[in-house]
Amino acid sequence: MKNDPVLLGKVERFVGSLAQCGELGIKPVFAAPNELILELPYSKAIIGNPDTGVIHGGAITTLMDTSSGSVVICGLEEFELCPTLDLRVDYMHAAEPGKPVFAKATCYKITRNIIFTRCLAYQETDEEPVAQCVATFMRIGAEATPLPFRQMIMGEEIVDGLSKEGSV
Amino acid sequence: MDLRNIVARAHENGDYSELIATIPYAVTIGVECERFGDEVLFKLPRKKSNIGNPILPAIHGGVIGGFMEISASLYLLMFQDTPKLPKIVDISLDYLRAGLDKDTYVECKLTRQGSRVANVIVTAWQKSRDEPIALARAHFLFS
Numbered sequence: 001m002k003n004d005p006v007l008l009g010k011v012e013r014f015v016g017s018l019a020q021c022g023e024l025g026i027k028p029v030f031a032a033p034n035e036l037i038l039e040l041p042y043s044k045a046i047i048g049n050p051d052t053g054v055i056h057g058g059a060i061t062t063l064m065d066t067s068s069g070s071v072v073i074c075g076l077e078e079f080e081l082c083p084t085l086d087l088r089v090d091y092m093h094a095a096e097p098g099k100p101v102f103a104k105a106t107c108y109k110i111t112r113n114i115i116f117t118r119c120l121a122y123q124e125t126d127e128e129p130v131a132q133c134v135a136t137f138m139r140i141g142a143e144a145t146p147l148p149f150r151q152m153i154m155g156e157e158i159v160d161g162l163s164k165e166g167s168v
Numbered sequence: 169m170d171l172r173n174i175v176a177r178a179h180e181n182g183d184y185s186e187l188i189a190t191i192p193y194a195v196t197i198g199v200e201c202e203r204f205g206d207e208v209l210f211k212l213p214r215k216k217s218n219i220g221n222p223i224l225p226a227i228h229g230g231v232i233g234g235f236m237e238i239s240a241s242l243y244l245l246m247f248q249d250t251p252k253l254p255k256i257v258d259i260s261l262d263y264l265r266a267g268l269d270k271d272t273y274v275e276c277k278l279t280r281q282g283s284r285v286a287n288v289i290v291t292a293w294q295k296s297r298d299e300p301i302a303l304a305r306a307h308f309l310f311s
Contacts, residue, residue: 019219020228023196047192048238049253056193057256058234065230066220081221084229087261094255149223 006155007031007074014070014079014153024059026066034107036071038063041100053097057131060101060121061089064133067103068117072137075107075115079153081145082115082137089133099123101130113139172251179203179246187242191253194238197231201242208246210239210274219269227267232292233259236274236304240288243276244308254286254308265301270294272301285309 008031015021015028015038024046030037040046040055040063048056065087072082095101104126105119114136121131142150171190178184184201188194197218200211212218212227212235220228237259244254272294279287290304291297 017222018228019217019222020231021220023217044192045196050190050192056191056234056238057259058193058197058230058237061233061237061259061261062228062230065228065233069229081223083221083266084261084263086263087229087233088258089233089261090258091256146223 001032001035003030004032004074007033009155010073010079010153011036011070013155014073015066017149017152018066020062021066024062026063028070029102031074034071034075035104036067036074037102037104038067038070039100039102042098047097052094054094055097055101057089057091060091060095060131061087061133063101063103064089064105064119064121064131065135067105068119068133068135069137071105071107071117071119072110072115073153075110078142079145079150080139080142081149082139085114085136085138087133087135089131091131092129095121095130096123102126115139171245171253172249175246184242187245191238193234194242197235199235199238208243208276210235210242210276212272212274214269214271221266224266225269227269227272229261229263229267232263232267232272232302233261233304235272236261236290236292236302237306239274240276240290240304240306241308243288244278244286247278248281248286248310250310252311254310257285257307257309259304259306262303263301264303265299267292267301268294273297279305284311
């Protein structure tokens with residue numbers, strides 16, 4: 001699959017608006033329809049075991065939650081904030097210290113109310129995953145997300161406060 | 169670093185900050201811990217950098233999950249007399265309410281302790297214990 005610069009731009013603006021992602025340095029590296037890859041750089045701030053330098057599971061959970069929650073941008077026409085309903089994470093092995101972790105999320109089913117995703121966290125290759133996650137997200141509808149925020153994510157101009165819906 | 173000594177010292181003087189300071193990620197999100205008799209409560213004070221949803225604003229779901237995971241592993245370390253931090257195997261998180269930009273509390277309950285694996289139930293709340301913002305079940309491996 002090819003990297004889609006328009007989708008990547010939307011995800012970049014969305015992830016860029018999440019303070020915790022800024023704190024951990026999480027950033028998108030690949031976006032395509034229904035698929036997204038985010039990168040978590042290695043840093044001292046996310047170490048869980050000071051003796052080994054291994055990253056804490058919590059940082060992996062944040063990476064996977066963000067990736068799974070943002071892949072909906074690659075699956076929906078219009079941006080809408082989708083709160084997480086549940087997240088189930090299996091940790092297969094410790095991430096090797098000093099190297100970034102990638103999270104590849106897929107949006108495999110979208111219904112009127114719910115979005116189902118799965119996600120794999122890995123380092124060198126996704127054949128040897130660090131963790132795996134399945135999640136569900138609630139759809140609250142695009143209207144429930146403030147228009148200026150939606151336009152910021154979609155990369156649209158706000159014309160004198162005139163909303164797109166308002167003009168139709 | 170001998171975690172067992174740090175835990176013993178923390179139990180003795182009732183100050184768990186030295187123990188938490190050994191885990192950089194816990195410091196990053198700002199975990200605190202307090203003991204009341206035999207019970208222990210974990211606290212995540214309101215912090216700007218923990219925000220995920222900028223609109224509400226609300227704490228990032230991953231931070232809530234990470235806080236619950238750290239709390240469960242510290243809880244096992246404090247009460248199961250293990251020399252090392254247990255390893256997380258899996259965690260299942262249910263998000264019930266938005267975690268608003270406020271202080272968050274976590275309480276852990278040991279459901280089952282085998283010789284190698286422990287199962288912990290974790291509850292997170294803000295306003296009242298009866299209105300949890302998230303529930304989690306987690307398995308940890310002692311090795």
